[in-house]
Amino acid sequence: SPHADLVSHLRAAWLSGKTRPMEYRVAQLEALGRFLDENKQDILKATALDMRKPPFEVELSEIFICRSELNHTLNHLGTWMKDEHVEKNWVTQLDSAFIRKDPYGVVLIIGPWNYPINLLLVPLIGAIAAGNCVVMKPSEISRNVERLVAEMLPRYLDKDCFAVVTAGVEETTRLLENKFDYIFFTGSPSVGKIVMAAAAKHLTPVTLELGGKNPCYVSDTCDVQNVARRVAWGRFFNAGQTCVAPDYVLCSAEMQEKLLPALREAIAEFYGSNPQESPDFARIVGDKQFQRVQALLRSGRVVIGGQMDAQARYIAPTVLVDVQQDDPIMQEEIFGPILPILTVASVDDAIAFINAQERPLALYVFSSCKKVVNRVLERTSSGGFCANDTIMHMTLTSLPFGGIGT
Amino acid sequence: RAAWVSGKTRPMEYRVAQLEALGRFLDEKKEDILEAIALDMGKPPFEAELSEIFLCKNELHEALNNLSHWVKDQHVDRNLVMQLDSTFIRKDPYGVVLIIAPWNCPISLLLGPLIGAVAAGNCVILKPSEVTKNTERLMAEALPSYLDKDCVALVTAGVQETTRLLENKFDYIFYTGNPSVGRIVMAAAAKHLTPVMLELGGKNPCYVCDTCDVQNVARRVAWGRFFNAGQTCAGPDYVLCSAEMQEKLVPALRKAITDFYGFNPRVSPDFARIVGDTHFQRVQALLRSGRVVIGGQTDEKERYIAPTVLVDLQPSDPVMQEEIFGPILSIITVANMDEAIDFINSRERPLVVYAFSSDDKVVNQVLERTSSGGFCGNDTLMHVMLTSLPFGGIGNSGLGMYHGKFTFDTFTHHRGCLHRNMGREALNTLRYPPYSQQKLGIVRAASEVKRKGACTLL
Secondary structure, eight states: OTTHHHHHHHHHHHHTTTTOSHHHHHHHHHHHHHHHHHTHHHHHHHHHHHHOOOHHHHIIIIIIHHHHHHHHHHHHHHHHHSOEEOOOOSTTTTSOOEEOOOOOSEEEEEOOSSSTTHHHHHHHHHHHHTTOEEEEEOOSSSHHHHHHHHHHHHHHSOTTTEEEOOOOHHHHHHHTTSOOSEEEEESOHHHHHHHHHHHHHHTOOEEEEOOOOOEEEEOSSSOHHHHHHHHHHHHHGGGGOOTTSOOEEEEOHHHHHHHHHHHHHHHHHHHOSOGGGOTTOOOOSOHHHHHHHHHHTTSSEEEEOOOEETTTTEEOOEEEESOOTTSGGGTSOOOSSEEEEEEOSSHHHHHHHHHTSOOOSEEEEEOSOHHHHHHHHHHOOOSEEEESSSSGGGGOTTSOOOOOOO | OHHHHTTTTOSHHHHHHHHHHHHHHHHHTHHHHHHHHHHHHOOOHHHHIIIIIIHHHHHHHHHHHHHHHHSSOEEOOOOGGGTTSEEEEEEEEOSEEEEEOOSSSTTHHHHHHHHHHHHTTOEEEEEOOSSSHHHHHHHHHHGGGTSOTTTEEEOOOOHHHHHHHTTSOOSEEEEESOHHHHHHHHHHHHTTTOOEEEEOOOOOEEEEOSSSOHHHHHHHHHHHHHGGGGOOTTSOOEEEEOHHHHHHHHHHHHHHHHHHHOSOGGGOTTOOOOSSHHHHHHHHHHTTSSEEEEOOOEETTTTEEOOEEEESOOTTSGGGTSOOOSSEEEEEEOSSHHHHHHHHHTSOOOSEEEEEOSOHHHHHHHHHHOOOSEEEESSSSGGGGOTTSOBOOOGGGEEOOBSTHHHHHHTEEEEEEEEOOSOOHHHHGGGSSSOOHHHHHHHHHHHOOOOOSOOOOO
């Protein structure tokens, strides 16, 4: 395997105990902070080239989030590292019983292309803080960020313990043949299965951040304009290429009639009458993804947006109605700026619909009525849950973030 | 799955009723359990009571005593932006979980996980080991009548049918057994992206330093090694010590074994047997390594292998190539603690590392410079009995951890929840387009995590 030497080198460094002292970990984390500060303009440039990401979105969802995680980690590392003393029974009263926080060893972090800085560096921060050595594999699809990370990041971190590997699909498969002590993968469920199968050969524990179709139930009792803004924001941020974006709306026919003009107004407020001219709306990352999303427009009926420009990889903020459960757009995660609306008769119908699908990463409910919110929460299963907003639950570091099922 | 989706297992009253029924099973069937285990493995009733029934009842009581606390929503710290919101972790069940148990502790390693799975609100399929036939039959016949058949089922299956069973989609798989089957289980789980907990095994090293009370060490090591005739995943597998210590340790071990089992352990009622012929032959073959200094006698018909100690071993000997899982203690000599640590680190990471020394510094050095599922200084097995400690492996010895609340957590999906207000939209407009530097500044200031002063060095 082409990377076998690299992995042995990192493993030798880990065995030497180099990454264990707190001073070492703090130094590496602070160096990572300097990478973010000193390369901020280049990060903005690279993400603009890869996906025409608005600088505001990059500052918030890529740089600021990493900086917050970094500071949160540095603030608490001393406490996190300490031995955790536990309750003893009477037999062990005079003994010392505690949980020691040991690193796993050499960990592999595979990052996706939609938030290529955040979703590579946030896991990295935790891995370093915990005393591991790390191999990072940034996404080859967000090419400019990949190049930036590969060239610049190693200059800030200890080369004995941290490495960036650039690899396409084939080389990543070879990379996965090596034995890692932990694998952190963010990406699609189908590749997630491949990663876990490779990990199984070495009994390597994994964290898989995958995706799904995040349902968004809008009850009849709500402030329609607020709902429209919050849903539109979550759906169209990063041109819909967000794992926790609301994927489809479930609501009554009456609510749909109110929601459509409200969504139209929100989109106009956000991006103006021609979103293609707005500096605040991103583009689809590549031609292949553009074609995939474009094909999904052939479901239901376009009531807002629908315009496209293949050369610019622009797809307008779009809303579809008259969508059926077996339409193409309901068969896969959209991961683009299209919001389908499906009508249901009641909250129980919405719950039944949700439970008939794969369990999503996020589940959204909009209702002024607490009972409705709680009913949906109690009778469904999802990675995370947010009532009366979208995406925001992901920004609170005291909440665990992750999926369930696929 | 239908029963789970119906929500039947969610109410606390339901879970408590199931757990209490499990407690009645353990009480009412106690004699049958002891009998089955005696037939399967010749386990002394004392050992069976302790490692099978008593451990289960402890776990049961801990779950029943704490369940109302464990299932509660856990409220978490909020940032400035979410001060008026509700932020909490909801404890959701996974759904339908599969528990595959091994043969060495066929009751506690099946029911221990079951307790946590039921407490967490899951539906469960139990697959007891087909190797311990009497116990398997007892469980299949008696257990289902105590529990709700809609939500807990028991499946008897050999290797082939277990492979078919694993083709189904489960929402969690808990497997206790060996690393090679662990790989098969995880590979099957990968097809459905099913999370797994693997309790595997390994060769648990036991470093005995020169400064120690040799007789106490000998007793504690012998107890850990020969309990259940060595068929314990956490048992000390081999000793590392200096040549001088070996000279003192061997007679001390001889005395401990005699104290425990008399001069002919074969007639002691307190020493178990090997579970089956295949295993007997496997362990017997390992005796051809090094030199027998204590024990070594075998009786194939009884599947008896005497409490045995081997010396003059090489790392390449058969007995050092696989987990012994039998009543054989190997001793390997090393020059010093550093050599012992290097030896341990050159091998797969074990379920447990043991270190015996009167010098705390030595114990701490071994702890710091090795990596293992768990660790115990100056005793064997005892860390497994404390439910406030997480029990599990790392690398080849497994992944995941359980016991006590950790079992409940293993079978629980920690769902991050945020409940905001339908109104109070003014604050949100700061994050919406059209974007501006000014808005960015305010949003950042409102959600910033500032770096506090210098970290306290440990």
